[in-house]
Amino acid sequence: MKKKFNLPVRQLATVGAFALFLLLGNFLMAKKIIGLYYTKVLMVAAINMILAVSLNIATGFLGQLPLGSAGFMAVGAYTSAIIMRKVTFVSPALAFPVCIIIGGLAAALCGFIIGLPALRLKGDYIAIITLGFAEIIRIVILNIDSALGITLTYGASNLKNIPKTTTFTNAFIWVFIVCYLVSALMKSRHGRAILSIRDNEIAAESCGINLTYYKTMAFIVYAFFTGIGGALYAGYLGILNPSGFSFAKSIDILVMVVLGGMGSMTGSVISAAVLTIVPEILHAFSDYRMIVYSLLLIVVMIFRPAGLMGNKEFSMDMLTGLFKKKAKGERSKK
């Protein structure tokens, strides 16, 4: 039998490692070793991690392919930003977490409305419906003001003066929360039910799994966390325009999930970090970024459909496993 750390120890170690990471990051920023520019890059990386981890729920765990991440992001971003602008009676730092959650809930509601009809169908309809949904959202944001004669989203002229409340620390705290919740979900009976649907719908149904319920649940969780990512994005940019939530944005996130390995949460996190930070370091590369991304999608699918991590998770057990193997190898050398 494989020896496992017991639960509290593992949880403490994870929280400890994360706290250390936050401290180190803040220390390096205070000492200006990480400059303002790269602090921003890291914040974007954190937001992308959240977006990739959430898309991975729908794509890697549930086995569906929604192409509407940008739409759910937009819902989260605009909802949270509009409230943030209105709420002036409390400090933005206090209002922000609440607004993020409201943004997430708004996206989740959209996820429910879209997911319920789309997920009843077999095949690729979910891809096209979510794509259409994202497009509808963009058009609504663009035109709602002039249609109703109000000033809510400011349409094509930007939604400005959003308090810039996203920081390195709170962005990564949200990454941590999202990752924790997703991993807890996947270790529960609900998570297993979602995985079983990916592996074999007919068998899952015959085992008493309510397909519509769990598909919709996974989809809502995906929309919720994507909305949270969007809200953080709004707090990072401080200014929103519907053109920022185009199909290209959805594809960026899909590339991260595919490269990291569909079905691996840690894979998504790692590849979101890599695909955000590397292009920033290689500036010359920026013209070709999209082409490289599309080639990545094709090449990964043809030659290594499992991506970087397959459906394995990077964990403490994996590390100790590596050490044990090393130790074993050294012993056998002697």
Next chain:
Amino acid sequence: MSTFSLIIKQIINGLQLGSIFALVAVGYSMVYGIIRLLNFAHCDIIMVGAYIAWFFMTNFANMPIIAVVASILGCTLLGVTIEKVAYKPLRSSPRISLLITAIGISYLLENTAQLVLGAAAKKVPGFFTAETIRIGQVTVSTASLVTIAVLAVSMVLLTLLVQKTKLGRAMRAVSEDAETAQLMGTNINGTISFTFAVGSALAGIGSVLYCCAYPQVSPTMGSMLGLKAFVAAVLGGIGSIPGAMIGGFMIGLTEVFVSAIGLSTWKDAVVFLILIIILLVKPSGILGKTVSEKV
């Protein structure tokens, strides 16, 4: 102009747009029917076809036929190549891999075009010397009439091909049950390639007609056109050729009339709303049949 002739004009515009949707929708429908893939790259094949048309029209403006032939050949070749290079290796993979590859191809074509030809739209010279024709009280553009006529001819030829020829029979057999068809001696790979060739050739025709209707090309022109054509295919019933035509006309007319009543900024949203409503009410579309999975 009287209201009546205005309405007639709008209907003809709608039918013209619908014809283009229909040609593209048939391509989606055929490919979906045969390998159950939503071929995202299909819309960018149209974009490439339009650029080919633009190239030949700017350089050999007095011989539009060269542009037409070149577009059709170029699209056919591109479609078959994509199938051979990107889709064939994945034939036994999960469907999601195939779909992601298709998105990758679509994205690749779009961004390569952007890098090579620039993001700005390019103007395509007119195909017809006489731009309008007068029928009674109504003036209609030559392009509209040609488009509708070309669609009609293409659909008749396609139906004959699918229903009366050996290759058509193979296509129907493979889309019904690929494994059994193979056991019966059908050349699966050949049939799939042929389907892509036919679908892409229709996309080529569609791209030229699109250039006639909206004489400019840009790297992203295909994506919206493609999506709407797909909605048309779903509306008509995916896998059905007459369905694609009906769906195309319905989407085309809807779009034209939504614009005509002054809601042109909402027309894309309306099309997608239609999609969501069909999938809620009758997922198999107007002429489609429901297929149940074998257990």
Next chain:
Amino acid sequence: MSRLVPTPSTGVIPERDLGKTPVLEVVRLGIDFGGLTAVDDFTITVGPTEICGLIGPNGAGKTTVFNLLTNVYQPTRGTILLNGVPTQGKSVHEVNKMGIARTFQNVRLFKEMSVEDNVLIGLHNSMNYNIFESFCKMPRYIREEKRSHEKAMELLSIFNMEHLAEDRAGSLPYGVQRRLEILRALATDPSIILLDEPAAGMNPNETEALMQNIQKIRDTFRIAVMLIEHDMNLVMGICEGIAVLNYGRIIAKGTPDEIKSNPQVIEAYLGNRRNEGA
């Protein structure tokens, strides 16, 4: 509701089950695909601890019957009573909760998941905690997961598969996959289990072991078993009642001995020699 098992005139009910509510009571079930009648006039009664067999030539509609019983297909005609309750209009997962579990002709495991997780999916509906309890690792979550783990191991021990618990289900040999599928079905706590060709691809020794195991499962869990099988040794060896299906209709019902000597059955299996000759 409390219909009693009738005397063996409608089928073969083992004596111990007489006078109890039948687990399954199917009356004149039929389904048409397009214009084609795939199954018609299918009537059968299964006692609560009966092992019964469904046999017939290829294409006779046996698997279609299973799909009808589990509501994968909605029947065109007829009624199905499961423990006295009609299953009409219920969805597939609801029928499972009502007490029917099944395996598939072409094994359908959750291939990317571990062996234990496959069984845990079967136990899904018996676990009782909500999503927030799993987020917070509440005591009930931990308790239920622990209980289910033990239950899964107990089930795996039926086929001596405990040591495979952490293996990927898709990596198992074919025969083991079939057994795992049976365990997964059992985990859903059914009152009747439908086995679609459980011995397919097994050698005679394995089939022999499987026969004993099916009986053991019936005795331990006190459930009914209905199986489709081409291996006549297995069918004749363990089934108490057998129904023979041909062209979607039952052509004979009875005990193994009655079936063996039934001329219609022999004809269905071997074909009418005289006709073929002509």
